[in-house]
Every structure is written in structure tokens, then in C-alpha cells.
Amino acid sequence: MSSQRGNVSRTRAQRHQNAQVFRNDKYDTSAQRKKINTKLHEGLCQHCKEVLEWRVKFNKYKPLTQPKKCVKCLQKTVKDSYHIICKPCACELALCAKCGKREEIVIPIQTSLEKTENEPSKNEQTGNNRRSGFEDDNEQNLSDMEDENEDLDLLVKQHKTERTGI
Ligand SMILES: [Zn+2]
Ligand SMILES: [Zn+2]
Numbered sequence: 001m002s003s004q005r006g007n008v009s010r011t012r013a014q015r016h017q018n019a020q021v022f023r024n025d026k027y028d029t030s031a032q033r034k035k036i037n038t039k040l041h042e043g044l045c046q047h048c049k050e051v052l053e054w055r056v057k058f059n060k061y062k063p064l065t066q067p068k069k070c071v072k073c074l075q076k077t078v079k080d081s082y083h084i085i086c087k088p089c090a091c092e093l094a095l096c097a098k099c100g101k102r103e104e105i106v107i108p109i110q111t112s113l114e115k116t117e118n119e120p121s122k123n124e125q126t127g128n129n130r131r132s133g134f135e136d137d138n139e140q141n142l143s144d145m146e147d148e149n150e151d152l153d154l155l156v157k158q159h160k161t162e163r164t165g166i
Helices: 031-037 046-057 087-093 138-165
Strands: none
Touching: none
């Protein structure tokens, strides 16, 4: 068997493949980052939506750690960074939630999502007849038995030779 020098087919990949676009989640793959990246900027005018999308893209978007005070209802109901008006107010008054101006809203606020989560918990588990305790070790037992049989055969043979030897 010869080693065939010089007959090595090249499987190495191309050395430089660096045509990469800017990605803010290249090193930060956390759930927080993902959440911000997939965030829907609803209830905003075109300008404010673009500003926030730009902030998200270049890691300038800092999520709120606690709700801010709404400039309309004066409650701590603003849950989105850089917004000054809470979603219920912005929706009701048809204002941009960030600049507070009466502008055309790009993504309308989903009011149904703002309601309190009252999901009916009807998760009754009826299929409770799972088989348990079935141990699958028959194979192991079989191989053990084969070994035993072999030993037995050997013993019998030895016994016979011993007998005839006498
Ligand atoms: Zn409000
Ligand atoms: Zn705006």
C-alpha cells in the first residue's frame, strides 16, 4: 500500500470570506438582545419608528427597567423605552407614543394585547394511562444465559473426558 504523495485533493475552504454585514447579535446572542431585535415599534409615527429601529440596530436601544410616567394619564404605564405616552393613551388620543404629535401611526397599537392576560386554564390531563415499570433488560439476560450454557457444555465435556480417562 503506497501513500501516494502529491495526490492530495484540496478540501480546505477558501481562506478569506469576510463580506459580512453589520450584525448587532454577532456577539450578543442573549434573549434580551433577541427580544429587542424582534420588537414591534407600534403606535409610532414614521419618524419615531425609524429612530427606534436605528437605535435597535446600532445597540443604542436601552430597554426600560421599570415603567415610566405617561405624560397624558400621569400613570406609570409606559413600558417602552423613549416613549412618553402609554399605549392606551396613544391609542385613544391617536398620537405618536414617542413624540406625542398627531402623526400617522405606522403600526397601530394592538389593543387586545394590552388587556390583562386572563387565559382560561383548561389544561385537564386525561391521558394518565402511561405504562411504567417496564424494564427492558431481556437482552442482557439472554446473553448471560448463553454464556452459562457454554460453560455447562464445557463442564460436561471435561467431565466426560475425565470419566473416560479413568
Ligand atoms: Zn397614559
Ligand atoms: Zn413620533
